[in-house]
Amino acid sequence: MATLTPEVLDTEEPGSHEATGGLWSWITTVDHKRIGLMYGGTAMFFFLLGGIEALFIRLQLAVPDGTVLTSDQYNQLFTMHGTTMVFLVIMPLAAAFGNYLLPLMIGARDVAFPRMNAMSYWVFLFGGIFLSSSFFLGGFPDGGWFGYAPLSTQSEVIRMDFWAIGLLILGIASLAGAVNFTTTIFTMRAPGMSMFKMPVFVWMQLVVAFLLLFSLPVITVALFEVLFDRNFGTLFFDPAAGGDPILYQHLFWLFGHPEVYILILPSMGIISEVLPVFSRKPLFGYQFVVFAGAAIALLGFGVWSHHMFTSGLGPVAESAFSLTTMFIAVPTGIKIFNWIGTTWGGKISLKTPMLFSLGFIAMFTIGGLSGVTHAVVPADTQQTDTYYVVAHFHYVLFGGAMFGIFAGIYYWWPKISGRYLSETLGKWHFWLMLLGFNLTFAPQHWLGLQGMARRTAVYPPDIGLDTLNMVSTIGAFTIAVSMLPFLYAMFVNSRKGLAAPADAWDGRTLEWSISSPPPHHNFHEVPHVEAIDDFWHQKYGEDEEGRAVRIKTFPEPSRYTDEYIHLPSPSYYPIMLAAGLVLMAYGFVFAPLGIPLFVIGALVLFGGAFGWAQEDPDHPMGDHADHHADAHEGTETGDEAQAGADASGDVSSDDVSSEDVKTGEVEVAADESGGDDV
Amino acid sequence: MSSETAVHGPIGTDGADIRKTAMWAFLGSECLFFGSFIATFLLYSDETNGGPGTELFDIPFTSVSSFVLLMSSLTMVLAHNAYEREDKRQMRIWLVATALLGTVFLGGQVFEFTTFYAEGLRMDISPFGSAFFVLTGFHGAHVAIGVIMLTSMVIMSRRGNLHSHRGMNVELVGLYWHFVDIVWIVIFTVVYLLQV
Amino acid sequence: MSTVETTSSTREHPTEKRYWLIALFLGIVTAIEIAIAYIPDLNRTVLTVGLVGLGILKFGVVVGWFMHLRFENKTMSRLFAIGLILALSLFFVVLATFSGILAS
Ligand code: HEM
Ligand SMILES: [Cu+2]
16 A cells, blocks of 8 residues: 655656555555445446346347257356346445545545445455356356245255355445445534535435345345255245245345345436536435435335235235335436436536436336336236336336446546546447347337246247347347447546546536545545535636626645545455455355365454454554554544544534434434534 | 543544444344344244144243343443443453353353254244244354454453454443343243243 | 533433442343243233333333433434334234235
């Protein structure tokens, strides 16, 4: 890791993210920006993997009676495609944005728990490798991404062990991340930034963290029960002994539906940042967007059974869940209107981030509408388990979540790297992807309504499914082609890109007030926030007609400062802990042979945890000692949250008491400026 | 500012202890974890599949071990109290006491499990057995982790290595420990007392 | 700065003696619970209500005093409360769908 003394920093090459140190510095890093980048890179790798799996699926389905894959291979591929895209792509990409941006947007120097943050990443990486390695160890999991019992408990081979354990591991990463983000947002905002002055992206990350906190434990239990049924002879889901597979469905979807909002809300946050900037107008109805996000979170916990309409819940339950499902479309619709309202009458600039955001709105609306048709029980009875459902969730997940993520990549890349991504390539990427996406998934609405079942490796000829399937496959390959300009722009062209100033898009939020790429410590001085979009209001005032006029121009901020700024030290315990965990996982899968491995893993894990507990986050020990001139910081050594404690160093008591925490996902309305707590 | 209070962790800009906030978020999450297992148990409380059921429960015995765990919350809070007074010795004594009480509870659980197995209640005999053993077993695992953390803290404190600002401190472990205790309060009521 | 500093300590924490008294109280409640469970032929509803009530009481005392939640700020209590309320309500619904009371 780079030394932080100014002399050294000055010689650092400005374009590089954090300069010196090499591999070890990445392995031990606790810097949220680096962790965010690693999250993003890894997830993008898995995106390509999941994409290749999808291409195989579409090849098989291109013509009737396909022979590209056996049905066993087909089962493996659709299971891993779904599992990969949900758990190894979209969730970690959301975590990548959260990691990189949360501290920058709330004016903090890091997240609340930098080491735990690093651990989340390593656990995610190893969990992803573990899950994917099943390919070489007996085959990918093959019981579907939701692993319905008793199919998942009865298959003889270890594939579904990989699935269950893999998801348990990934759950640990997500849970730690959720605790971290929740705490960061509640306790580390810059002075003056009350909850309702936070950027919408931060709000959405908070809502996602809540959803994770309260839904992950439920799937954890479902997975444990499957695992115990498979390995220890328990009878949770064995109907012959009185067990009930419907319980599994409840537990899975109690997690599963909140999960779909976990996947979409970060992208909603991203486009809520992009649209105002490229319309040069504030977000229309900030409060509504925030409340709608919170409402979605709350309602999102009350609709899970709409995935079980054909499981025989009974008319009362079905009606109730049908109603709640229709209700959840209301806050969703509110957001759509707010985004449209934001662009209305704005000075729209159709740069790539904006294109992807507009694409999001259009595609997501289509997906939302087909979702509402699922809410109608009799209709859903026809639609369920057909390609109509497949079309629905790809419109929300790909047309929605992924488009939002691409918008975010194009939007923040200049901040991250100091260079713009090529607009020409970006536009090729967008238009090809939009075309390919619709070619692939629009026909699936018709296919599904004509009765084509999902998760079936072949369909017979002459029942009218041929043409649309071929179109869909062509679309899938168009999507693959659309990735080429993107990859080219990222990996080849990005070094030659136009240099970006700190404020690359005339932005509104705090991250644009610091240099591109950001200083290692983010802010030379912890900002003091007075309004929503504080940075914008520092730059612009209004003339008599209410038009924005530039009132101030900031000099290009430097990446370096002469001051010593204290940051948490690197640590190798996070990766050690993660390694122990994954060793245990392999050991468990291959028991009894693997038991020694399990024990070794447990020891490594324990050693990591014990070392971690004793490590002083600010006084690096032994071999990873590097840069801290700790003499003058002796008394200030905080813990992981040092950055936050620093930030609060210049809080005046007024600021704090006047804003208390307006917490909770639903109670946000209650604005107690309760000095009594403070 | 965080440095002045030796016995508390760092404070955030909202005036709250940062790590306690995180701990409570985690505990909120744990409510759903145990909630799922308890719901599973309630669903299967009659599914004995011809095997033994709740009639095997030995309420007097479980009452005693419940009482032991309850009292470990007292010793835990006393350890925390000593910690806040910066009375290291007292703190270690109460930490050891807590860990011992936890171990006694675990011993009781081992005894209970072996008795049940001898009497034919196994986790592979019925959904009831599965739900019972897995629920109480996961609770037991939480207690065991707590005992390990308590022991580690005693060791660290003897080495002069226990600092409020590091990964672990008495207050956080205490919160965890009490939580495990209240989960048992629920289990004792719902799984044992209400079923016989 | 001082107002921030005192967040968790402005309100008096219980003293050591208070803790012993609380523990005594918890012990007595547990004894009552066991006694109730042994009353022969006690009406099932009374039994359930009684035991659940006493369980909640113990739960609340440990959370409020031993875990200091009474003395913490609202963020913490809300985080916990949300988890608790969600657990209770969601699993109530799940079990209700199994019980058949929603079936017709
Ligand atoms: C307007 C809001 C929405 C409504 C009313 C809605 C409704 C539904 C319903 C009723 C189903 C079950 C269909 C069936 O299996 O028969 C479903 C499936 C699904 N939805 Fe949505 N949905 C909405 C938004 C979303 C969003 C935003 C996402 C994700 C970002 C999403 C992802 C999914 C997924 C992945 C499935 C399929 C799960 C599977 O069977 O594999 N939905 N939706
Ligand atoms: Cu759903």
